Amino acid sequence: MPAVHYPMVGIEFEHESIPVDTLHPSKVPDEKWRFVDANGHGHFWEGKNLPTLEWVVTGTRWVGDEYETTEYEVGEYRCRLCAEVVEPKKRVEYGPKFISGMATFTVTINDERFVLSEDQYADSVEHWAKGLREIAAGREP
Numbered sequence: 001m002p003a004v005h006y007p008m009v010g011i012e013f014e015h016e017s018i019p020v021d022t023l024h025p026s027k028v029p030d031e032k033w034r035f036v037d038a039n040g041h042g043h044f045w046e047g048k049n050l051p052t053l054e055w056v057v058t059g060t061r062w063v064g065d066e067y068e069t070t071e072y073e074v075g076e077y078r079c080r081l082c083a084e085v086v087e088p089k090k091r092v093e094y095g096p097k098f099i100s101g102m103a104t105f106t107v108t109i110n111d112e113r114f115v116l117s118e119d120q121y122a123d124s125v126e127h128w129a130k131g132l133r134e135i136a137a138g139r140e141p
Contacts, residue, residue, distance in 0.1 A: 007109050007110050008108070008109070008110055008111075009107070009108065009109050010107070010108040011105060011106070011107050011108075012105070012106040012108075013103070013104075013105055014103070014104050014105075014106070015100065015101070015102075015103045016100075016101030016102050016103070017098045017099075017100065017101060018098060018099050018100075018101045019096045019097070019098055020096065020097045020098065020099055021096055021097075025092045025093060025094045026092070026093050026097075027090040027091070027092055027093070028090060028091060028093045029045040029047070029048055029088070029090055029091075030045065030089045030090055030091040031044075031045045031047075033045055033088065033089035035086060035088075035089075037079050037082065037084045037086055038084060039079070039081070039082045039084060041079050041081050041082060041084075043079065043086050043088070045088065050077060050088055052079065052080055052081075053077040053078060053079060053080060053086055053088065054077070054078055054080050055075050055076075055077055056075050056076055056077075056078050057073045057074070057075040058074060058075045058076060059073075059074050059075075060072065060073055060074065061073075061074050102117070103117075103118050104116065104117065104118075105117075105118070105120075105121040107121070107124070
């Protein structure tokens with residue numbers, strides 16, 4: 001019986017985190033904040049959303065100089081049930097922040113390395129699965 005050699009396969013995943021330095025601290029939702037308005041309606045942050053409040057535009061503001069001006073909407077948060085004005089609390093966040101960078105997959109088959117993007121990896125897995133299904137069904141891929 002001839003010797004059967006099985007390929008050595010390895011997969012490594014790497015996801016880049018890019019540090020982003022800011023000059024000023026930023027304000028982010030304070031998820032510990034809870035508030036009950038005068039009519040007994042409770043308000044809170046849910047991630048970056050305020051599910052019990054709605055943003056109501058009350059006007060516009062122009063910022064700029066004689067060469068370039070930008071118009072911004074100004075407004076306030078109001079209770080969705082009774083329209084009471086509510087000021088959601090935010091907290092100040094300091095320090096470096098990170099944003100997601102490129103993700104890569106390194107596939108090694110018998111000492112040959114292939115560096116793939118997320119999309120390329122997903123496509124290759126789809127092709128591998130198709131080939132394996134065909135082999136399992138007893139036909140050549």
